[in-house]
Amino acid sequence: xxxxxxxxxxxxxxxxxxxxxxxxxxxxxxxxxxxxxxxxxxxxxxxxxxxxxxxxxxxxxxxxxxxxxxxxxxxxxxxxxxxxxxxxxxxxxxxxxxxxxxxxxxxxxxx
Amino acid sequence: xxxxxxxxxxxxxxxxxxxxxxxxxxxxxxxxxxxxxxxxxxxxxxxxxxxxxxxxxxxxxxxxxxxxxxxxxxxxxxxxxxxxxxxxxxxxxxxxxxxxxxxxxxxxxxxxx
Numbered sequence: 262x263x264x265x266x267x268x269x270x271x272x273x274x275x276x277x278x279x280x281x282x283x284x285x286x287x288x289x290x291x292x293x294x295x296x297x298x299x300x301x302x303x304x305x306x307x308x309x310x311x312x313x314x315x316x317x318x319x320x321x322x323x324x325x326x327x328x329x330x331x332x333x334x335x336x337x338x339x340x341x342x343x344x345x346x347x348x349x350x351x352x353x354x355x356x357x358x359x360x361x362x363x364x365x366x367x368x369x370x371x372x
Numbered sequence: 373x374x375x376x377x378x379x380x381x382x383x384x385x386x387x388x389x390x391x392x393x394x395x396x397x398x399x400x401x402x403x404x405x406x407x408x409x410x411x412x413x414x415x416x417x418x419x420x421x422x423x424x425x426x427x428x429x430x431x432x433x434x435x436x437x438x439x440x441x442x443x444x445x446x447x448x449x450x451x452x453x454x455x456x457x458x459x460x461x462x463x464x465x466x467x468x469x470x471x472x473x474x475x476x477x478x479x480x481x482x483x484x485x
Contacts, residue, residue, distance in 0.1 A: 295472065304376070304462050304476025305415070354470045358403055359430060362415035 265349045270367040273343075279336040281366050283349030286330040291353045294325060295360060296334045298345040305348065305362060308334065339370045374399045376477035378463050384483045385453055393448045393480050395463030401475070403466040404446040405430065406438065408459040409479075415462065421446055422469050453484040 266284040273279040285294065296308040309316055309323045311332070316323045322335040336343055348365040376397045385391055397404065405420035407430075417430030421440040435457055437449040446465075450457060463477040 293472065302460065302479060302481075304464070304479055305474075306476070307473045310472045354472075356470075358405065358420065358466050358469050358471060358474065359417045360415075360474070362409075364412070364414065 265351055265363065267347075267349050267364075267366045269364070270369070272369050272371055273336075273339045275341060275370050275372050276338055279334075279339040279343065279368055279370070281334040281336075281347050281349075281368065282331065283334070284331045285349070285351045288329050288351050289353075292351050293354060294323065294332050295350040295352065296321070296323065297348045297350065297360070297362065298343075299348070299362075299365070300342075300345040308347075339368075341370050341372065344368060344370045374475070376463055376465050376475050378461075378477040378480050380480060381478065382481050384485065386485055387454055388452050391450050391453060391482075393450075393461060393463075393482070395446045395448065395477060396444050397446075397463075397465040397475070398444065399465060399467070399475065400443065401465035401467050402443070403469045403471060404440065405464050405466075405474075406436070406446070406448050407462045407464065408432065408457075409462065410459050418448070418461075453482075455484050458482060458484050 295310040297305040299305045311323045325332045346365040348362045350360045379394045406418040407415040409415045416432045419438040421427045461480045464474045
């Protein structure tokens with residue numbers, strides 16, 4: 262599985278867009294990029310996933326670079342409830358049910 | 373409401389005393405799994421089940437047992453708990469295998485003294 266690199270922590274002002282980067286330079290062609298988040302000690306929550314095209318849903322947007330070596334999760338209007346640890350995970354489809362959650366990025370939304 | 377429930381949410385026990393953590397989902401999902409989360413180690417899969425009566429080991433199965441007699445339930449059994457099993461445990465379910473989306477329970481914080 263491709264290894265991912267995320268910043269340890271980030272701050273974002275409430276109401277602004279939160280842009281969370283993830284590097285996955287060793288990603289292979291059949292591997293997806295998944296994003297989950299975990300609010301303090303709660304179960305992780307699925308956010309979005311993508312293969313090569315940009316994706317958007319009601320929670321967030323996922324921008325994947327053309328070479329697929331990095332991606333950015335965008336929360337368009339961050340709220341205090343978005344304060345959480347965000348995990349970027351790269352895995353092929355057969356491993357989608359066993360995603361390795363590393364240390365992630367701790368996002369703090371500031372009032 | 374679609375959800376995964378776990379009980380108990382908090383448990384303090386002593387070494388060697390058998391315990392069971394229950395997990396139940398009301399979404400008719402085929403796939404269920406158990407994870408443990410430890411500081412610095414992330415979430416690691418313990419066991420998983422692709423359907424009723426089908427279970428298999430995950431990445432860290434030692435010291436644990438599971439069963440899947442009904443589709444909705446997937447209990448985690450610690451026959452003889454040890455202090456190194458002190459952890460935060462999560463149950464998760466997915467509609468099928470493979471599935472990009474997993475639904476996690478609220479977690480069970482277990483302390484073994």
